[in-house]
Amino acid sequence: MxxxxxGADEALPGLxxxxxxxxxxxxxxxxxxxxxxxxxxxxxxxxxxxxxxxxYAQISAFDARKRGAALAAINIARHVQQHVLPLPRSWxxxxxxWRGGQRSGSLAMVLSEIGFAVTVLDGGYRAFRRAVMAxxxxxxxxxxxxxxxxRTGSAKSRLLQALAEAGAQVLDLEALAHHRGSVLGxxxxxxxxxxxxFETALWRALAAFDPARPVFAExxxxxxxxxxxxxxxxxxxxxxxxxxxxxPLAARVEFLLGDYAHFVADVDAFCARLQxxxxxxxTETITRWQTLARGGDGHTLVRELLEQHYDPVYTKSMQRxxxxxxxxxxxxxxxxxxxxxxEAARALIDALPAPAEQA
Numbered sequence: 624m625x626x627x628x629x630g631a632d633e634a635l636p637g638l639x640x641x642x643x644x645x646x647x648x649x650x651x652x653x654x655x656x657x658x659x660x661x662x663x664x665x666x667x668x669x670x671x672x673x674x675x676x677x678x679y680a681q682i683s684a685f686d687a688r689k690r691g692a693a694l695a696a697i698n699i700a701r702h703v704q705q706h707v708l709p710l711p712r713s714w715x716x717x718x719x720x721w722r723g724g725q726r727s728g729s730l731a732m733v734l735s736e737i738g739f740a741v742t743v744l745d746g747g748y749r750a751f752r753r754a755v756m757a758x759x760x761x762x763x764x765x766x767x768x769x770x771x772x773x774r775t776g777s778a779k780s781r782l783l784q785a786l787a788e789a790g791a792q793v794l795d796l797e798a799l800a801h802h803r804g805s806v807l808g809x810x811x812x813x814x815x816x817x818x819x820x821f822e823t824a825l826w827r828a829l830a831a832f833d834p835a836r837p838v839f840a841e842x843x844x845x846x847x848x849x850x851x852x853x854x855x856x857x858x859x860x861x862x863x864x865x866x867x868x869x870x871p872l873a874a875r876v877e878f879l880l881g882d883y884a885h886f887v888a889d890v891d892a893f894c895a896r897l898q899x900x901x902x903x904x905x906t907e908t909i910t911r912w913q914t915l916a917r918g919g920d921g922h923t924l925v926r927e928l929l930e931q932h933y934d935p936v937y938t939k940s941m942q943r944x945x946x947x948x949x950x951x952x953x954x955x956x957x958x959x960x961x962x963x964x965x966e967a968a969r970a971l972i973d974a975l976p977a978p979a980e981q982a
Contacts, residue, residue, distance in 0.1 A: 626735040628745040631754040634717065641742070643716040647726040648748065656819035658719065658744075658751060659827055664702045666695045666726040695729050703733065712738055719744035719751070752819065755826045756853075762829040763859035768794075769975075770860055772842040772941050772951060773868030775933040776875030776882075776925075778959035779841050782868060785961075785968035786839050792832050794840040799824045802848035804841075821850045829856075837975055842945055861944050865951035866971065870958070876925045878959045890916050904932060 638644060644661035646653045649672055653663040667675065671694045679687035716734065720726035723746050735741045744751065773779045780797055787793040797804050801815045816824065832838050840860060845852060852860075870878070894913040901909045908931070915924040941948045954971065956963055 626731055626741050626743065628723070628743045630745050631750040634742075634744055634751070635754055635758075638717070640715075641717040642714050645716050645718045645730070646748075647718060647720040647730050652721065652748070655817045656752075656823055657748070658717075659823065661719075664698075664706065664730065666698055666720070666730055667691060668698070671698075691725075695726070699730055699733050702730070703737075707734070707737070710739075715740050715742070717742045717744060719747045721747050722749055723747035755823055758826050758830065759822060759853040760855045762826070763853075763856045765834045766829065766832055766859070767834070767837045768860055768863035769837050769839050769971075770842045770863045770865045770945065771839060771868055771954070772865050772945065772948060773870070773954075774875070774937050775929060776879040777868045777870040778878055778956060778964065779868050781959055782954070782956070782964050782967060783839060783841060785964040786971065789965065789968045789972055791968070791972050792836050792838045794828055794832075794838050796825075796841060796843050796847060796852070799828065800847040800850045802850070804843055804847050815848050815850060818850055822853065825853065825856070839971070842941060842948075844940060844944075862946050865945055865947045866954050867948070867951040868954045868956060870956045872926065872929065874956075874958045875929060876922055879925050879929075880921050900932060 638658065638660070644658045646657045646661040646663045647666045648657075648663070649665050649667060649669045650663060651669050653661070653665075657663070671691075675687050675691040675694070678690050716739065718727045718731045718734070718741060720728075723744055727743050727747060731741045731743045746753075771779045771782060780795065780803070783793050783795050787795070799816075800821060801813050815821075840863075842860065842865065843852060845857060893916050897909050897912055897916070912924055912927065915921075915927075954967055956967055
């Protein structure tokens with residue numbers, strides 16, 4: 624039924640129109656990042672790529688190509704046997720590899736010879752990556768952001784979730800980064816994505832928003848855990864209108880004790896993370912906090928962490944980086960109960976200007 628090639632700029636808006644996106648790269652390349660929803664059919668796996676590369680360097684390019692062809696033929700046959708036999712003639716895949724060359728070309732040729740209408744991504748993942756980075760430069764300027772600021776423990780992320788449930792457009796950066804944005808923000812057992820995968824997820828989120836409607840996001844620093852925010856998005860957020868979420872200290876302490884319960888279950892891990900703050904807060908203070916943690920006095924520990932570390936650092940950072948922080952209107956929360964958050968979300972949405980006023 625034919626074989627054709629399309630560029631990344633043409634492919635990105637139409638990815639949903641294909642029946643399958645097939646990543647012909649190795650398993651580690653796919654794990655680092657891939658087209659959204661792509662399945663991995665390696666034409667050469669990691670070990671095989673290393674073997675072919677060694678032969679290329681130590682013997683000859685000709686011998687390496689022979690070895691690669693033999694391995695690719697075996698792998699493609701296995702993919703056809705495992706995945707393709709039940710598929711109807713109407714199945715339309717998009718196939719790609721690193722540069723849209725031999726790996727995707729070999730797999731696409733076999734599928735095309737079977738009788739499928741196959742499309743190859745010209746330039747491969749590398750072209751997709753360039754297109755995503757270009758979109759991350761362009762998309763933030765199309766959107767109207769409202770930033771939620773607030774001290775640690777004021778349930779900003781929960782409020783974002785309530786806004787999403789109420790129908791608002793929400794960019795939850797910490798959810799995309801799999802990190803809560805502080806020294807203690809890494810959730811045990813939940814690994815952060817690669818920088819490339821994070822940027823692909825950001826592109827998908829930004830591209831899905833309606834530019835005519837505002838987008839709520841949390842005020843973040845330049846990095847979330849080990850991941851960096853794209854510069855264009857960071858600058859756009861820092862120049863956006865700000866709403867300051869405020870919650871009483873006692874309620875923040877209770878919220879954090881529940882939200883970070885995993886540290887209560889693993890005191891040693893918590894004390895190890897506190898070591899990161901030693902240069903800022905001094906050995907005596909860190910030792911006191913570790914003693915409070917080991918003694919089970921979570922309320923005193925969390926209150927001191929907020930008052931002596933998180934609150935001063937957060938306020939100074941927001942004042943320095945967010946242009947409209949001082950003029951921010953407050954969002955008062957008595958606690959982080961679902962009903963409280965739902966009511967606040969509805970009030971935030973109701974306070975938005977009408978679409979005509981935004982234009």
